């Protein structure tokens with residue numbers, strides 16, 4: 001009887017030892033796998049089909065990142081579709097109009113579980129200078145400008161918060177503009193671009209609020225300014241402009257420097273803070 005009891009105990013001990021060995025082995029295997037496969041960060045970019053958004057897409061892909069490039073009409077995004085041929089595994093092209101909140105929620109659900117290291121709110125419109133002249137303001141255009149430049153980035157941050165939270169770098173970045181700076185407006189003089197300027201000022205305040213709210217959750221929020229850059233946005237303006245390649249390289253460097261420690265940073269292309 002005693003002999004039978006001892007054998008039973010021995011068999012239990014053996015089973016326990018086997019379980020522990022398997023468990024440690026699995027852990028070690030996981031560790032080995034994560035050490036041998038470096039983490040590939042992901043950025044999700046709005047308005048990625050042309051201008052600054054397209055250049056962000058190219059440069060992040062060249063850095064080896066995964067890019068979720070969103071745009072209003074993927075069928076007509078020829079340059080993005082060509083890029084896809086060179087980066088079939090790293091580039092995804094998704095339809096997204098940042099004023100369509102149902103679509104934003106739908107896409108967030110579709111991509112649930114996918115980490116987004118840098119959520120990059122880039123899409124923006126000026127509203128056209130002739131629509132925002134005192135005396136003949138087109139208020140429908142003002143609504144459109146606010147919907148794209150101001151409300152869109154907040155809605156994107158809300159919808160993709162879980163994706164950012166689940167990533168390693170955890171950053172929500174928005175392309176703002178020095179035109180949103182009240183102090184700079186005084187220096188530049190002249191009242192102009194009422195809609196565009198105020199949309200970026202309001203955007204900055206939204207992002208400061210978001211930064212304050214998300215700091216304790218380990219998420220960094222920041223704004224970057226490209227400087228006057230040669231895209232469709234600036235067509236016909238009579239002053240020297242920076243090449244998109246240069247403006248975007250500067251912004252990527254500045255985004256790297258945005259962390260929870262300096263969250264709410266509003267950084268000019270030269271790395272210096274833009275005055276509020």
Ligand SMILES: NC(=O)c1ccc[n+]([C@@H]2O[C@H](COP(=O)([O-])OP(=O)(O)OC[C@H]3O[C@@H](n4cnc5c(N)ncnc54)[C@H](OP(=O)(O)O)[C@@H]3O)[C@@H](O)[C@H]2O)c1
Nearest residue numbers: 047050051052072097098122123124177228229231232233
């Ligand atoms: N260029 C500059 O000098 C300058 C200076 C300071 C700040 N910025 C900012 O930089 C950002 C990019 O400007 P950019 O120069 O690249 O302008 P751009 O060449 O005119 O490109 C604007 C992008 O935004 C997209 N977009 C517009 N409305 C949208 C919507 N409702 N939903 C989704 N995407 C939409 C456009 O898509 P579609 O092709 O479908 O229209 C396009 O991809 C903007 O936020 C702008 O305010 C630019």
